[in-house]
Amino acid sequence: MKNSEIRELSKNDLFDKIDDTKALLSKLKLNHAITPLENPNKIKETRRLIARLITELHKRNLTGE
Secondary structure (H helix, E strand, O other), rough: OHHHHHOOOHHHHHHHHHHHHHHHHHHHHHHHHHHHOOOOHHHHHHHHHHHHHHHHHHHHHHHHH
């Protein structure tokens, strides 16, 4: 997901996307612990996506949107 797509999301959509992505991250970590993932970089990409979503949410809270 690109930053431009993240900026277009509403506040409620951001909360939902953060929750969904955190659930996906926990599943990826569990699956990787049991059997190695084909692409372990997916975990890193998911963590970074969560950080970008939280950053956008924080930015909106500071600006009062």
